[in-house]
Amino acid sequence: MSEQTFTLYDLRVETIEGDRPFVCSHEVGSGFEVRGENIHMDAGKPFSLYALAALLPLLPPKQRPLNEFDWMATDHVIACPDPHCGARFRISRIGRQVVRRDDTTVEPLPENNPWKE
Template identity: 50%
Template sequence: MADDSEEAGFWLYDLRVETVLDGRTPVCRHVEGESFRVVGENLMFGAEQKVSMYALAGLIPLLPAKQRDTAPGDWMSTDAEVACPDPHCGGRFRIVREERRWFSHAETTGMPDARGTPYWKGQA
């Protein structure tokens, strides 16, 4: 695996986003324990896992920031739950950082003079 000293690139955390109710009543269709993962730029849903598109619209802007390294006292490092955007809904989404992955700049950039083989073409 490459690191910062060998090649230009960056680390991203894989994320698991899980629905939590903790006794609260949802208004929207939220089922305790349903989840999806974020790996690189991809949202990965398991069989029969569902997430409200309205809730997802509220989560999407936070996910890239949650993937990146942040200072220990930054709220992005310390706060893990995000409320459903419906103010009457008790649904929450817990965003958990998991494994860190290295992404080569050459495998992820669109700049023609810096392009390499896209990272997803090297995956099985």
């Protein structure tokens, strides 16, 4: 068993009010959680497919430790992709887990990893 581990944060994405009325079908407070690679939607509450599509690229970086000067470490409120809609989505870290590399891949770690800092 490998002792190679990394940290992932669990996230909560929640619909909040912006400075304009909602145009889309968003509901304040509706959202979902991201735990590991899985999305857990709020039971019985809708969440816009288009908003989800806009948020998805931001979630994996938000799950990882970030440099304090990286904009991803400070910008947590995301606008609805519809430019006429006032909805916003707040991304919050709600937990932390240590993940074993062996549980996520069968690919061996390269000797000269170009991604290592």
